[in-house]
Amino acid sequence: MSAAVVLVTGASRGLGREVARRLVDEGFTVLAGVRDPAGMKPLPGVEVLCLDVADPASITAAATTVQERFGRLDVLVNNAAILLDDRSDVLSLDGDLLQRTLETNCLGPLRLAQAFAPMMARGARIVNVSSGGGQLSVPSTWSPAYCISKTALNALTVQLAEALKPRGIAVNAVCPGWVRTDMGGPEAPRSLQQGADSILWLVLKANPGLTGGFWRDGAQIPW
Ligand SMILES: NC(=O)c1ccc[n+]([C@@H]2O[C@H](COP(=O)([O-])OP(=O)(O)OC[C@H]3O[C@@H](n4cnc5c(N)ncnc54)[C@H](OP(=O)(O)O)[C@@H]3O)[C@@H](O)[C@H]2O)c1
Incomplete structure (x- = not known):
């Protein structure tokens, strides 16, 4: 059987790049979604896919490419x-x-x-990389636009999980913790590896029947 196909969006740097790199080592066919393929620092073993997630036409074009090249997607890491x-x-x-x-x-x-859901089969997974900043159970005043967007992503996760449950496709949200990336900054306590581990648990280790949850380091956290 051919290798499972995974698409990681925002894979040019930070956590997306690390997750893509680690999934190559795990034997996946890895599509690294990046909005500037020419500016991408080489990442051995990945296939670079031009993808701007804020541009609907770019998403449609990327989906057409994946359908034509592979005919399926096994894991989508948003x-x-x-x-x-x-x-x-x-x-x-x-x-x-x-x-x-x-x-x-x-x-x-x-x-x-x-x-991408139309080209996903039973057992496929969607992993939405969210943030503790989106937790309604942990109120804060920090970065309201970002936090509101992650709360909305969490709500989307629940909706997608319910909609895709009959097809056996798992949809979950994950927080990588506060990680030293361009976004997290140098003061963050967690390494790239620790943050990526939290995300990769949902790709590699979580029971395929687990869906509609919010996770950090393999443990469920409140919305
Ligand atoms: N770092 C943390 O402490 C932390 C904590 C909680 C959650 N998270 C979440 O973890 C994920 C990764 O964060 P990070 O720390 O790795 O961030 P980062 O270092 O800022 O990297 C962000 C990535 O997203 C890409 N991106 C942004 N807008 C895009 C678009 N329209 N189309 C395609 N790609 C786009 C960037 O691409 P370009 O290179 O083209 O800009 C870059 O590859 C995010 O969802 C973030 O919210 C991070």
Whole structure:
């Protein structure tokens, strides 16, 4: 049987790149979704797929390519995201900034799921990389646009999980913890490897029947 095909979005750097690298080692056919293939630092063993998750036409084109090349997708890791409002507060939050953040962090994963679900079979998985910042059970005032977008991604995860349950496709959200990447910054306590481990648990280790949950380091966390 040919290797399972996984698409990791936002794989040019940070956690997406590390997850893609590790999945090559696990024997997957890895498609690294990046919006600037020419600027991508080489990553041995991955196939680079041009993909801007904020651009519906780009998602459609990527899905057509995957359908024509492989005829299927086994795992979709919705990892790409932006954090634009590190210093804003909700009372002065700019509506355009919120809209841009939602386009990438929530509408992107929705459109990707819509485009790729038709080529997913029983046992396939969708992993939405969310954040503790999206937990309604842990209120905060930090980065409202980003946090609202991750709460919306969590809600999307539950909707997709219910919709795809009859087809045996698992959909879960995962928090990698606070990780030293461009987004997390140098002060973050977690290494790239630790953050990627949290995401990879859902790809490699979680029982395929687990769906509709929010996870960190293989343990369920509250919404
Ligand atoms: N780092 C943390 O502490 C932390 C904590 C909780 C959750 N997370 C989540 O973990 C995931 C990865 O974060 P990270 O820390 O690795 O972030 P990062 O270092 O900022 O990398 C973000 C990645 O997303 C890509 N991206 C952004 N917008 C895109 C678009 N429209 N289309 C395609 N790719 C796009 C970037 O591509 P370009 O190179 O083209 O910009 C880059 O590859 C995100 O979902 C983030 O919210 C991170």
